[in-house]
Amino acid sequence: MARVSITVNGRKRSAEVETRLLLVHFLREQLNLTGTHVGCDTSQCGACTVLVDGRSAKSCTVFAVQADGAEVTTIEGLADGDRLHPLQEGFWEEHGLQCGYCTPGMIMSAVTLLHDNPAPTEQQIRDGLDGNLCRCTGYQHIVNAIQHAAASGSGR
Amino acid sequence: MASPVLPKLVGQRVKRREDPRLIQGRGTYVDDVKITGMQHLAFKRSDIAHGRIRSIDTSAAEAVDGVEAVFTGAQIAEFLGPMPIGTPFPSPDHRAVASDVVRYVGEPVAVVVARDRYVARDAADAVTIEYDPLPVVVDPEQALTGQPAVLHADFPNNAAVGPLPSGTGASPKAVDDTAIDQAFAEADVVVSQRMVNHRLAPTSIEPRGVVAHYEPGKDAMTIWSSTQNPHILRTFIAALTGLGQDQVRAIAPEVGGGFGSKINIYGEEYVAAALSKRLGLPLKWVEDRSEAFLCTIHGRDILAYVDLAARRDGTVLGLKLRLVADIGAYNMLLTAAIPTLTMTMASNVYAIPAIRATLTEVFTNKTPTDAYRGAGRPEAIYFVERAMDMLARELGVDPAEVRRRNFIPSDRFPFKTQTGAVYDSGDYAKALDRALEKAGWEGLKAERDAARAEGRLVGLGLSMYVEVCGVGPSSGLPTGGWEHSQVTVERDGRVSATTGASPHGQGNETTFAQMLADQLGIPMEHVRIHHGDTGVVKQGIGTFGSRSQAVGGAALHLAGGKVKKKMAKFAAALLEAHEGDLVFENGTISVKGSPSSAKSFADVAGYAYRPVKLPEGLEPGLSEEAFFEPSNNTYPFGCHIAMLEVDRDTGEPRLLKMVAVDDAGHLINPLIVEGQIHGGLAQGIGQALIEEVAYSDDGQPLTGSFMDYAIPRASDFPRFELESTVTPTPVNPLGAKGVGEAGTIGSTPCIVSAAVDALSGFGVRHVDMMLRPERLWRVINGGQA
Numbered sequence: 001m002a003r004v005s006i007t008v009n010g011r012k013r014s015a016e017v018e019t020r021l022l023l024v025h026f027l028r029e030q031l032n033l034t035g036t037h038v039g040c041d042t043s044q045c046g047a048c049t050v051l052v053d054g055r056s057a058k059s060c061t062v063f064a065v066q067a068d069g070a071e072v073t074t075i076e077g078l079a080d081g082d083r084l085h086p087l088q089e090g091f092w093e094e095h096g097l098q099c100g101y102c103t104p105g106m107i108m109s110a111v112t113l114l115h116d117n118p119a120p121t122e123q124q125i126r127d128g129l130d131g132n133l134c135r136c137t138g139y140q141h142i143v144n145a146i147q148h149a150a151a152s153g154s155g156r
Numbered sequence: 157m158a159s160p161v162l163p164k165l166v167g168q169r170v171k172r173r174e175d176p177r178l179i180q181g182r183g184t185y186v187d188d189v190k191i192t193g194m195q196h197l198a199f200k201r202s203d204i205a206h207g208r209i210r211s212i213d214t215s216a217a218e219a220v221d222g223v224e225a226v227f228t229g230a231q232i233a234e235f236l237g238p239m240p241i242g243t244p245f246p247s248p249d250h251r252a253v254a255s256d257v258v259r260y261v262g263e264p265v266a267v268v269v270a271r272d273r274y275v276a277r278d279a280a281d282a283v284t285i286e287y288d289p290l291p292v293v294v295d296p297e298q299a300l301t302g303q304p305a306v307l308h309a310d311f312p313n314n315a316a317v318g319p320l321p322s323g324t325g326a327s328p329k330a331v332d333d334t335a336i337d338q339a340f341a342e343a344d345v346v347v348s349q350r351m352v353n354h355r356l357a358p359t360s361i362e363p364r365g366v367v368a369h370y371e372p373g374k375d376a377m378t379i380w381s382s383t384q385n386p387h388i389l390r391t392f393i394a395a396l397t398g399l400g401q402d403q404v405r406a407i408a409p410e411v412g413g414g415f416g417s418k419i420n421i422y423g424e425e426y427v428a429a430a431l432s433k434r435l436g437l438p439l440k441w442v443e444d445r446s447e448a449f450l451c452t453i454h455g456r457d458i459l460a461y462v463d464l465a466a467r468r469d470g471t472v473l474g475l476k477l478r479l480v481a482d483i484g485a486y487n488m489l490l491t492a493a494i495p496t497l498t499m500t501m502a503s504n505v506y507a508i509p510a511i512r513a514t515l516t517e518v519f520t521n522k523t524p525t526d527a528y529r530g531a532g533r534p535e536a537i538y539f540v541e542r543a544m545d546m547l548a549r550e551l552g553v554d555p556a557e558v559r560r561r562n563f564i565p566s567d568r569f570p571f572k573t574q575t576g577a578v579y580d581s582g583d584y585a586k587a588l589d590r591a592l593e594k595a596g597w598e599g600l601k602a603e604r605d606a607a608r609a610e611g612r613l614v615g616l617g618l619s620m621y622v623e624v625c626g627v628g629p630s631s632g633l634p635t636g637g638w639e640h641s642q643v644t645v646e647r648d649g650r651v652s653a654t655t656g657a658s659p660h661g662q663g664n665e666t667t668f669a670q671m672l673a674d675q676l677g678i679p680m681e682h683v684r685i686h687h688g689d690t691g692v693v694k695q696g697i698g699t700f701g702s703r704s705q706a707v708g709g710a711a712l713h714l715a716g717g718k719v720k721k722k723m724a725k726f727a728a729a730l731l732e733a734h735e736g737d738l739v740f741e742n743g744t745i746s747v748k749g750s751p752s753s754a755k756s757f758a759d760v761a762g763y764a765y766r767p768v769k770l771p772e773g774l775e776p777g778l779s780e781e782a783f784f785e786p787s788n789n790t791y792p793f794g795c796h797i798a799m800l801e802v803d804r805d806t807g808e809p810r811l812l813k814m815v816a817v818d819d820a821g822h823l824i825n826p827l828i829v830e831g832q833i834h835g836g837l838a839q840g841i842g843q844a845l846i847e848e849v850a851y852s853d854d855g856q857p858l859t860g861s862f863m864d865y866a867i868p869r870a871s872d873f874p875r876f877e878l879e880s881t882v883t884p885t886p887v888n889p890l891g892a893k894g895v896g897e898a899g900t901i902g903s904t905p906c907i908v909s910a911a912v913d914a915l916s917g918f919g920v921r922h923v924d925m926m927l928r929p930e931r932l933w934r935v936i937n938g939g940q941a
């Protein structure tokens with residue numbers, strides 16, 4: 001067991017955890033932040049993507065103890081109060097989701113994608129999503145959603 | 157009464173109402189359900205493909221701190237009966253947890269109940285099992301020789317079903333081959349090819365999962381499951397746990413995709429329910445992705461010997477289709493029925509005068525197959541369309557033209573095919589023309605030829621499809637072929653409606669609200685659609701076979717019509733008008749021609765619940781239900797065109813262009829329809845290019861994770877180009893046909909045809925999927941495909 005202290009969505013959370021506990025399970029099971037999902041066990045699908053110290057990371061591939069002292073943002077912490085994040089707006093406007101299971105991870109990945117490249121081309125968006133799998137949408141509306149967010153200046 | 161005029165919503169690109177919760181991480185999927193005292197299950201699974209269990213030692217597992225109990229298959233069999241199936245075909249004994257013989261890698265052999273999922277997994281790993289290995293068979297044609305293994309003693313030569321005949325002159329009593337033999341005797345050309353429509357993993361991004369909570373004090377069970385059909389789940393869970401259906405409440409919370417794989421009721425669900433009842437504890441099991449590849453059903457896996465007979469002018473005279481379906485180790489819910497759809501749809505969009513289809517289903521040491529998006533229809537369309545393409549090539553005719561020559565003419569509907577399907581409506585030439593125009597077919601041909609002149613390997617493929625959706629009436633579906641809805645106008649004029657079509661991404665909360673808002677003349681925000689909970693939705697079947705709109709939407713429309721009719725009676729009494737003269741719009745009910753004579757929708761609703769003068773013959777309240785059963789299936793259709801390039805050095809295929817023209821009848825929400833088609837295309841293209849479940853000869857899965865099984869990524873696709881034609885169906889009041897599977901069905905064959913076209917300079921006629929670069933490289937380098 002080890003003691004961790006992680007700032008999640010702006011709130012400092014401390015807990016005794018098993019050293020093998022994955023960050024995603026810390027978020028989901030201990031903090032009840034179930035918006036972060038698990039879709040695989042080989043670090044491919046990206047459903048678990050969160051921001052660790054401002055950059056997207058697959059929380060299934062990080063132990064909670066590795067995030068000790070870090071700032072973590074999950075999908076629940078992305079909106080500014082009642083105001084949706086431009087990427088959330090984009091996904092809604094452009095029908096960027098169907099079952100919604102991949103969506104939190106897609107959005108969190110896209111946050112970093114637009115941060116690094118505020119005006120990406122379509123191909124850059126598609127390449128930038130290589131770490132995130134969606135089985136429902138065929139990606140086209142996800143691409144549109146990210147373009148929508150980019151057009152509204154999300155990456156600035 | 158200066159309220160703004162409400163727009164008509166049906167046919168509009170309305171944003172989804174499901175999305176705000178899902179984009180903020182506020183949806184509740186099954187793994188998000190927590191109950192006080194809940195324990196977790198983990199399964200110990202067979203790591204060999206075929207063997208007899210000699211011994212199981214659970215002592216080390218039981219000793220793990222936090223373990224509540226461990227059960228072997230033999231112990232489970234004491235209180236849980238065999239797995240039921242939903243088809244009339246004979247089926248071998250199949251247990252949720254094996255007790256003597258294991259027949260595929262991943263089959264459960266023991267189950268652990270523990271404090272949390274980490275402990276449960278540790279303990280499952282600590283169960284030790286000794287097997288006496290048995291010979292393994294993975295090739296279906298070899299399995300039919302009965303060598304080297306027979307999986308089930310009652311099924312000699314591993315033949316699960318058949319050979320079943322279908323088509324011209326096939327009746328239950330006899331098979332008359334005269335017509336088909338004559339067609340082949342008269343033919344100028346016969347194209348013959350063995351083709352494989354290979355095995356796929358459905359792979360919803362949310363794995364399966366279940367929470368079972370039996371409450372002894374109530375003698376009642378609540379079961380949450382990632383399922384496409386909670387009512388069917390309820391039926392089977394009740395039957396296997398010895399409870400009445402009134403004692404079981406099944407809930408499909410948010411469901412993270414299904415694609416057919418979550419129609420089934422799986423062993424893990426039965427075990428969770430049975431153990432919860434036995435232990436009096438809430439229990440959760442959630443599948444790992446690596447388990448999903450082993451234990452969630454697979455799809456497709458049908459091989460065909462196709463012979464197509466035609467005249468020199470391209471007129472098709474006859475089709476022979478000998479099908480062998482590799483269904484894996486056991487029958488699941490609909491397993492045996494799925495390949496029969498391949499026979500049913502063998503005529504595709506063509507007026508083929510003579511067809512002989514035969515089907516044999518075979519047991520092998522693999523994961524069982526069942527419905528995966530398209531379910532039997534993609535296979536049929538693939539076989540026929542590849543053969544049509546080969547015919548076009550043989551005759552030197554444009555692939556579009558050879559198809560056009562054989563279309564069922566638009567004035568011949570309803571059209572009965574030689575395999576017994578009765579197509580409701582269709583205009584295939586229109587879809588073809590729209591697709592050729594949209595793609596710029598002649599221009600594409602010139603582009604292709606120019607690329608070839610530069611030495612590039614570019615090809616074009618075209619396919620036509622018709623598929624079967626909205627399955628009904630009940631004679632065609634073991635679950636019943638209807639759907640149910642109840643529409644309630646509440647006292648405040650808001651509307652609550654239920655649907656048995658339990659969605660998993662289809663957006664029914666939006667489309668159904670659009671429909672009711674229009675029907676009742678109220679804002680969409682005043683309508684709420686309830687689904688996925690048998691405690692709230694009284695009856696239902698579920699979401700599969702692209703039936704939500706065609707059957708579920710129709711039931712909603714009928715229930716809405718009934719409640720509207722009753723409401724008109726109350727309004728007529730209030731307004732002293734004739735009920736036939738009332739207009740429902742903009743949140744008011746008014747008398748036609750005298751708009752000042754009106755009541756608000758909410759006032760009439762309130763009156764219906766406190767009718768101080770109850771109109772004669774009327775009961776108070778506004779809540780009406782409807783069951784809708786269609787008289788026939790619907791048959792959507794379309795035309796897909798692909799352009800593809802193969803890298804000469806590496807053999808790697810790259811999709812350059814994808815055009816899809818689909819006709820699903822009337823569309824409620826074109827935005828959602830596009831999403832459905834995009835997703836379908838992605839899966840159909842995935843099959844052609846990069847997806848394949850593979851086994852070694854000893855039955856070990858070689859594609860057990862996302863590291864080995866490729867589902868498409870965003871960078872695998874160009875931007876899809878879509879268009880619709882609209883040919884309504886007469887079999888339901890909406891004229892909607894269904895669209896969930898279309899993209900998957902139409903796209904696969906045109907991708908393969910494009911690859912064959914790209915490689916035509918190397919003398920190749922056909923290449924089996926998936927189009928692995930190595931396979932194409934061999935063609936380029938003079939080897940066999």
Ligand code: FES
Pocket residue numbers: 037038039040041042043044045046047048049058059060061
């Ligand atoms: S759950 Fe983390 S990548 Fe799949």
Ligand code: FES
Pocket residue numbers: 096097098099100101102103133134135136137361362412413661
């Ligand atoms: S929306 Fe279902 S997996 Fe992406």
